Amino acid sequence: MKTIITLGSNCHQEQNIHKAQIRLRQTFPGINFTKEEWTEPIGIVSDRFLNCMGSFETSYPLEYIQTCLKEIEIELGDSHENHQQGIVLIDLDLICYGDKKFKEIIWQK
Structure with missing residues (x-):
């Protein structure tokens, strides 16, 4: 099944994206x-x-897949509490799974 996800971070951005990519690989x-x-x-x-x-x-x-994405976010220190404070260590969103679309990519132009 073709699967597309997005990764995003607004705190220690390069480091957190890199860590997430390692775990996702x-x-x-x-x-x-x-x-x-x-x-x-x-x-x-x-x-x-x-x-x-x-x-x-x-x-x-x-x-x-949804469980794995959530576990990686938690493993890398992300939390709902952080998001409420505007801190996103890592956000992994499922965009599509096969023909099923879950979210729009709001940052993509």
Whole structure:
């Protein structure tokens, strides 16, 4: 199943994106990442975000992928409390899984 995710960070951006990419490569072999892109925050007051997209083919079920993304966020220190304060250490969003679309990529032009 073709799967697309986004990665974003507004705190220690390069370091957190790099750590997330390492963990995602371990979890989803063959994942490919786009070039990283700096963007202005949308809807919060914060430092700039560093974003990229990842895509991979998988036979894993949807629930497994969603659980893995959440576990990686937690492992890298991200939390709901941080987000409420405008701090996003790492945000991993599932954009699409096969034909099912979950979110729009708000930072992409």
